[in-house]
Amino acid sequence: MYEIRFHGRGGQGAVTASKILATAAFLESKWVTSFPFFGTERRGAPVTAFTRVDDQRIELRSQIYEPDAVIILDKSLMNGVNVTEGLKNDGVIVVNGKGGNLKEAGKYRVASVDATSIALRNGLGDPSHPIVNTAILGAFAKISNLVSLQSIKNATSDTVPSRKKENVNAIQEAFEETELN
């Protein structure tokens, strides 16, 4: 079983990202679950979401405490939330922003991408509320072989209600621009 934890802020699309990733794995005939943990439901508040992927039906329904990967939609969360808590050795960190200066960089595999700029130039959200959830999944596809880039694009087209083309473009651009270290 592969477990992914998303950290974002209300409005950035962490919950949708967790569902798109689950759908991508589902399209590759895997069993999946994805679910949010809502704190106070308001824009800007920290939100956690979870995705599990397995070859068999998934019975474990608790939150994810020892993830294989963490996906951070807003780097500023790292000041207040211990986003790498429980992350497995050799685990994956995907972060929106420059990752080279992360203190975690030596311990984990890190993928970083400027998902905010990519989202904005594709017309996803506005400068005060960029919707970075699809772009960040392009970065995840670059560092992990859990699901293919194409499946993430297909799952995105299936899941997002509008701007399908723009979201798919953002995923491709993020995949190309992601830095691994």
Added chain:
Amino acid sequence: MESMQSSRRIMTGNEAVATGVKLSNVKVIAAYPITPQTTIVEKLAEMVANGELNSKFIEVESEHSAMSAVTASEMTGVRSFTASSSHGLLYMHEALHWAAGMRVPLVMTVVNRAIGPPWSIWGEHTDSFNQKDTGWLQMYCETNQEAMDSILLGYKIAENNKVLLPVMNMLDAFTLSHTSEPVEVRSHSTAADYLGELELESKMDFNNPAGYGSIVPPDGPFMEMKKDMRDSMYNATNAIKKEITTFNDLFNAELPGLTENFMMEDADYALITLGAISSTAKYTIRKLRERGQKVGLIRLYFYRPFPGEEIVKAVKGLKGLGVVERNLSFGQRGPTFEDVATALYGRVDVPMRNYVVGLGGRDVRVKDYELMFENLVEGNNEIEWVNVGAR
């Protein structure tokens, strides 16, 4: 593999419920939104608005009105639905007795949410446990598949002439309601054949006006009508067993019986659970089995009628039984513990423990179940509330 996935969809528990309502050709929906039930009502409103579902959607000002509206529409012989949670369900309480007493075959989904204060939007079962004596059948779903299937099954059982009691169908807040997972979407034509049209023998007829729910004196048929409800609830046991078998054959489905026995064949120790927290219990049991521990689980899919006979059969030979509650009663052990003890009284002698877990949405984890099994085996009875400290 492609074809296997073709009728499967990724959906949340609440979407699965809305889809089940659509498959049941429900004609009247009246509901008041409350977290975490809201997305059921939103989805149904959307289906009605875009013509996907040919229903009358009645916007109401409260849950009390919602239940009153669907009780009345059902009395005219029209299949009806509502959903609620937590304080909304408590506000319905009076109308729940009326729905059952008027013998309307309604189905309602309850997304289980804690009761304040302190305020909480997260899961526990106290809201629906407070309604267990209202004359409604009660079922607790473990998966989103069950959430969809239980709507169809619920109408089938409720509308059975030997039952004619409403059905309350439970989902754990967020753990099912907002969790996305694969669900096999049942065929609309098979569902239509399965349920057919609602045909009540006795219904409101505007050409022949009549009074309903009038006063009866102590020597009137009051006790007789209540006894008939009690008999019908017991009759429901056989109807449920029969209808589950039919459902599984027809839809190639995997609904359990009134209860599900998981790894019980040679178990020495077992837990009893309800709802979605049962899944993590199963996961834990598989792990403990790998370490050689003979442990198992009895999941109560139905809570009313209470599956006492099934429990009696399942617990024979156990060295210890833990009853897990995601609800509470003050001044007595948990309601599930009481009901299990009543079923076993004078018939099976098994040492029993009671565990309270997951109140106010507290996560129920593998380590919690490991602790419960450890406590069952080692025999000290000091732990009753699991994963709780002084705060």
